[in-house]
Amino acid sequence: DQQVKQNSPSLSVQEGRISILNCDYTNSMFDYFLWYKKYPAEGPTFLISISSIKDKNEDGRFTVFLNKSAKHLSLHIVPSQPGDSAVYFCAASASGGIDNFNKFYFGSGTKLNVKP
Amino acid sequence: DARVTQTPRDKVTEMGQEVTMRCQPILGHNTVFWYRQTMMQGLELLAYFRNRAPLDDSGMPKDRFSAEMPDATLATLKIQPSEPRDSAVYFCASGLVTPPDYFSYNEQFFGPGTRLTVL
Numbered sequence: 001d002q003q004v005k006q007n008s009p010s011l012s013v014q015e016g017r018i019s020i021l022n023c024d025y026t027n028s029m030f031d032y033f034l035w036y037k038k039y040p041a042e043g044p045t046f047l048i049s050i051s052s053i054k055d056k057n058e059d060g061r062f063t064v065f066l067n068k069s070a071k072h073l074s075l076h077i078v079p080s081q082p083g084d085s086a087v088y089f090c091a092a093s094a095s096g097g098i099d100n101f102n103k104f105y106f107g108s109g110t111k112l113n114v115k116p
Numbered sequence: 117d118a119r120v121t122q123t124p125r126d127k128v129t130e131m132g133q134e135v136t137m138r139c140q141p142i143l144g145h146n147t148v149f150w151y152r153q154t155m156m157q158g159l160e161l162l163a164y165f166r167n168r169a170p171l172d173d174s175g176m177p178k179d180r181f182s183a184e185m186p187d188a189t190l191a192t193l194k195i196q197p198s199e200p201r202d203s204a205v206y207f208c209a210s211g212l213v214t215p216p217d218y219f220s221y222n223e224q225f226f227g228p229g230t231r232l233t234v235l
Contacts, residue, residue, distance in 0.1 A: 002157070002158075006158070036226075041228065041229075042228055042229075043120070043207055043209070043225075043226030043227050043228050043229055044159070044207070044226045045226065046223045046224070046225075089158065089159060091159075103161065103164055103172060104161070104224065105161070106151070106158050106159035106160075106161075107158050107159075108155075108156070108157060108158030108159075109158050109159075
């Protein structure tokens with residue numbers, strides 16, 4: 001059973017507008033969350049992260065919001081650019097012991113298409 | 117330019133054949149992960165090594181999959197015998213965790229993946 005879910009397999013947005021990608025999780029022990037971006041024929045690359053002690057983290061055009069009570073996080077891209085077109089994976093981890101650190105559970109990904 | 121390398125990039129094989137995928141983690145990294153990407157499940161963790169020791173391989177079908185790290189510069193994932201349902205993209209990732217500060221989360225750096233097709 002997937003502990004991290006991205007229920008929208010795809011999203012299409014006009015250049016310059018906001019892109020909002022969503023992610024839900026079921027494990028209340030998760031306390032660290034990341035977003036990865038993946039271009040075709042390449043491996044995923046780290047984009048932005050957030051710890052459960054925060055509810056927002058911003059890095060340039062990218063902002064991640066965390067709602068712990070709803071077990072929901074979202075990635076906002078403003079403004080969206082055609083180069084942002086990629087698959088976005090959300091991932092989560094639980095600090096349940098030394099052996100669990102850096103073990104991430106990934107969602108199934110959302111393919112973002114930013115139209116010029 | 118430090119990066120994770122994987123070979124082969126593409127592999128087409130017939131059902132029942134043995135498949136070996138190789139990964140060279142970034143020099144100095146002490147954690148290695150194997151993931152499988154499928155359309156339905158997204159990125160599934162298959163195995164996790166720290167300092168070459170396997171810490172978690174619960175995501176791996178034990179009867180046909182095996183993962184090893186013969187040395188710090190090589191990780192292998194083997195499927196024997198392969199089946200059509202194993203067709204997927206397999207990613208290797210590496211990272212660095214430094215004791216005693218295991219309580220910091222560190223980025224995982226992914227390789228380009230091996231696209232496996234089992235006919």
